[in-house]
Amino acid sequence: MKPLLQAGHRGCAGCCDAIAAKFTLMAAGEDCIVVSPTGCLEVMTTPYPESSWNVPFIHSLFENNAAVASGIEAALKAKGEFGNTKIIAMGGDGATLDIGMRSISGAFERGHDFTYVCIDNEAYMNTGVQRSGATPFAASTTTSPAGKVSFGNIRPKKNMPAIMVAHGSPYVTTTSIGYPKDMIRKVKKAVDVEGPTYVHAHSPCTTGWGFDTSKTIEVAKLAVETCLWPLYEMEDGELTKAKKIKNPKPVEDYLKMQRRFKHLFTMEGGDEMIKKIQALADANIEKFGLQ
Amino acid sequence: MKRNFEDDKKNMVVVEGSYAVADAVKACRPNVISAYPITPQTHIVEDLSQFIADGEIPNCEYLNVESEFSAISALVGSSAAGARSYSATTSQGLELMHEVLFNVAGMRLPVVMTVVNRAVSAPINIWNDQQDSISQRDTGWIQLHAEDTQEAADMTAQAFKIAEDPDVMLPVLACMDGFILSHVYEPVILLDEDLVAEYLPAFEPEFKLDPKNPKTFGAFADPHSYTEFRYLQQQAMNKALKTIEDAADEFYDLFGRHYGGLIDTYETEDADIILMAMGSIVGTIKDVVDKLRAQGVKVGVLKVRSFRPFPAEAIKNAIKGAKVIVALDKNISLGLNEGALFTETKGSLYNTNVNIPIIGFMIGHGGRDIPMSTMEAIVDEAKKVIDSGITVESQFTDLKEELL
Numbered sequence: 001m002k003p004l005l006q007a008g009h010r011g012c013a014g015c016c017d018a019i020a021a022k023f024t025l026m027a028a029g030e031d032c033i034v035v036s037p038t039g040c041l042e043v044m045t046t047p048y049p050e051s052s053w054n055v056p057f058i059h060s061l062f063e064n065n066a067a068v069a070s071g072i073e074a075a076l077k078a079k080g081e082f083g084n085t086k087i088i089a090m091g092g093d094g095a096t097l098d099i100g101m102r103s104i105s106g107a108f109e110r111g112h113d114f115t116y117v118c119i120d121n122e123a124y125m126n127t128g129v130q131r132s133g134a135t136p137f138a139a140s141t142t143t144s145p146a147g148k149v150s151f152g153n154i155r156p157k158k159n160m161p162a163i164m165v166a167h168g169s170p171y172v173t174t175t176s177i178g179y180p181k182d183m184i185r186k187v188k189k190a191v192d193v194e195g196p197t198y199v200h201a202h203s204p205c206t207t208g209w210g211f212d213t214s215k216t217i218e219v220a221k222l223a224v225e226t227c228l229w230p231l232y233e234m235e236d237g238e239l240t241k242a243k244k245i246k247n248p249k250p251v252e253d254y255l256k257m258q259r260r261f262k263h264l265f266t267m268e269g270g271d272e273m274i275k276k277i278q279a280l281a282d283a284n285i286e287k288f289g290l291q
Numbered sequence: 292m293k294r295n296f297e298d299d300k301k302n303m304v305v306v307e308g309s310y311a312v313a314d315a316v317k318a319c320r321p322n323v324i325s326a327y328p329i330t331p332q333t334h335i336v337e338d339l340s341q342f343i344a345d346g347e348i349p350n351c352e353y354l355n356v357e358s359e360f361s362a363i364s365a366l367v368g369s370s371a372a373g374a375r376s377y378s379a380t381t382s383q384g385l386e387l388m389h390e391v392l393f394n395v396a397g398m399r400l401p402v403v404m405t406v407v408n409r410a411v412s413a414p415i416n417i418w419n420d421q422q423d424s425i426s427q428r429d430t431g432w433i434q435l436h437a438e439d440t441q442e443a444a445d446m447t448a449q450a451f452k453i454a455e456d457p458d459v460m461l462p463v464l465a466c467m468d469g470f471i472l473s474h475v476y477e478p479v480i481l482l483d484e485d486l487v488a489e490y491l492p493a494f495e496p497e498f499k500l501d502p503k504n505p506k507t508f509g510a511f512a513d514p515h516s517y518t519e520f521r522y523l524q525q526q527a528m529n530k531a532l533k534t535i536e537d538a539a540d541e542f543y544d545l546f547g548r549h550y551g552g553l554i555d556t557y558e559t560e561d562a563d564i565i566l567m568a569m570g571s572i573v574g575t576i577k578d579v580v581d582k583l584r585a586q587g588v589k590v591g592v593l594k595v596r597s598f599r600p601f602p603a604e605a606i607k608n609a610i611k612g613a614k615v616i617v618a619l620d621k622n623i624s625l626g627l628n629e630g631a632l633f634t635e636t637k638g639s640l641y642n643t644n645v646n647i648p649i650i651g652f653m654i655g656h657g658g659r660d661i662p663m664s665t666m667e668a669i670v671d672e673a674k675k676v677i678d679s680g681i682t683v684e685s686q687f688t689d690l691k692e693e694l695l
């Protein structure tokens with residue numbers, strides 16, 4: 001079978017967006033239509049006159065991805081062409097948690113039959129690693145830099161999955177590109193469940209986070225193994241599954257691999273910040289029953 | 292077979308302008324309608340939702356979206372998926388759509404949207420002028436203006452015909468003046484669905500989002516190719532000049548009604564003074580022309596139906612025999628102190644052999660009434676230009692000094 005996302009795109013070596021898109025298409029199969037907002041994925045896969053997409057693909061703007069997807073769904077339904085076609089909106093964390101929030105909220109409230117996949121690389125990567133609502137606590141980005149009087153981003157990640165659950169979505173799940181089977185299973189489930197479903201895929205960015213291009217999957221796994229990124233499923237508002245982590249690793253193991261957290265190990269008071277981050281992981285263990 | 296158009300007159304019904312447009316949209320058999328309410332557009336989308344509720348528009352999805360931004364964005368998706376797509380808005384809603392308007396046009400999606408022209412905030416004002424659509428001038432949408440409710444309804448069908456022409460493939464803003472046309476009850480002939488089906492074939496785009504034939508829409512174009520995309524949009528606008536005329540002529544053949552193509556003229560043939568304008572004000576001007584003609588004043592009116600593409604050649608030919616041109620604008624480019632019709636007419640004549648003085652009046656902002664007396668005073672100013680040349684090139688009309 002020909003790959004649905006063709007090699008030869010312009011992504012960085014070790015690019016998380018390419019991995020996330022690839023797994024998503026492996027799950028959805030070729031009878032799908034992909035909608036993607038402005039961001040790394042769209043830019044690197046569609047340099048005119050080339051395209052990496054062997055499925056129909058449309059990019060409109062940065063903040064209207066879900067609205068465009070809802071229009072496609074409406075068109076296919078109106079014309080009696082919906083059949084088994086899966087409509088997948090695939091966007092970055094900035095497009096999802098920040099600027100596209102309104103259109104996602106509207107499309108979920110309207111109940112369109114589509115799946116939204118958030119490729120969460122925890123910053124605005126396409127424009128040069130600026131902070132987004134998904135940037136984690138104490139990460140240094142180009143607009144929340146660590147400095148003499150700053151440990152970087154002062155706010156925790158916005159809880160987007162909870163917001164989507166609150167919209168009454170029948171299926172909301174978190175996943176990680178470090179766990180291909182998990183991600184493919186969940187995307188498959190999401191596209192098969194009727195109605196608006198949401199997959200939030202944690203996706204470490206080699207360039208933006210500052211780690212070696214061979215370590216994307218390793219970093220992704222560490223986020224899960226430290227319980228900073230819990231993998232869980234919510235069906236009709238109920239937590240139905242969470243991946244157990246028998247012996248959680250200390251968050252330092254995850255943080256120390258990344259340039260964006262380097263200041264925590266060099267600045268005075270950095271250890272206090274690391275304790276706060278450990279507390280976030282501990283809270284996840286508690287909340288999702290990870291042990 | 293020629294129809295007996297006289298029968299149509301017997302079938303006239305008194306309906307609100309908004310209803311006439313909504314009914315015309317229905318007759319065009321859209322597949323996706325998106326709607327977000329804003330005065331004075333509301334009645335159109337309410338009437339359409341009632342048609343849907345009564346099962347009168349088959350194969351159509353009606354989307355109650357959460358903003359105008361999503362109203363037009365949803366149509367990006369639906370049109371790209373091969374659906375005939377419609378929305379209506381005005382003023383703040385249209386301005387909120389601004390970014391998406393470029394996107395629709397750039398992707399060559401033949402969406403049709405009614406603009407029920409209204410002033411823009413601040414100060415907030417719900418009444419008619421045309422600042423909203425004029426401000427979308429460079430987004431790449433064809434922009435047509437209707438004079439009365441019948442034309443607004445009929446223009447809807449023409450708009451789809453023009454937009455979906457394979458040589459054009461550009462979106463169309465079909466503009467009608469807020470309240471003056473949208474909320475007035477007048478006798479109109481509602482569009483016959485079978486005739487519209489004959490006039491407007493099913494929408495079958497060459498390219499669409501289709502898993503059986505995957506294509507990429509909205510690609511990234513670098514400096515190597517971006518210019519050519521822009522050039523081709525301009526070429527399509529050039530082609531639309533003819534398509535707009537053809538759409539009006541074909542409409543006449545089937546329905547017996549004609550409002551001009553790119554422009555229309557009234558009593559301009561031997562006119563010394565030609566007033567040019569867009570939209571409902573043209574009706575008022577025609578009355579003024581009749582009155583002044585009876586007094587021996589050689590005055591006529593040039594109605595501009597198509598603001599984009601701008602019909603420079605048609606305008607030139609229509610005015611070349613006159614002694615003075617007056618452009619009336621329900622909009623202003625702040626900092627230039629000119630309305631768009633004035634600026635663009637002046638600009639398009641500059642390098643031609645037509646050298647007639649043109650003056651501009653900005654008029655009817657925020658719904659300010661335009662009585663015949665105002666128009667007559669403007670004609671008096673035009674006469675002075677013939678006698679002694681231009682003193683004031685462009686100015687506000689009926690300013691209330693006591694409020695300044």
Ligand SMILES: Cc1ncc(C[n+]2csc(CCOP(=O)(O)OP(=O)(O)O)c2C)c(N)n1
Nearest residue numbers: 038039040062092093094095123124125126
């Ligand atoms: C309205 C608007 N504002 C800002 C931008 C600039 N912009 C383009 S992509 C991007 C960042 C995308 O971030 P994200 O959605 O997280 O995707 P990523 O590139 O990180 O995968 C920004 C800020 C834009 N294109 N449009």
Ligand SMILES: [Mg+2]
Nearest residue numbers: 092093123125
């Ligand atoms: Mg990002």
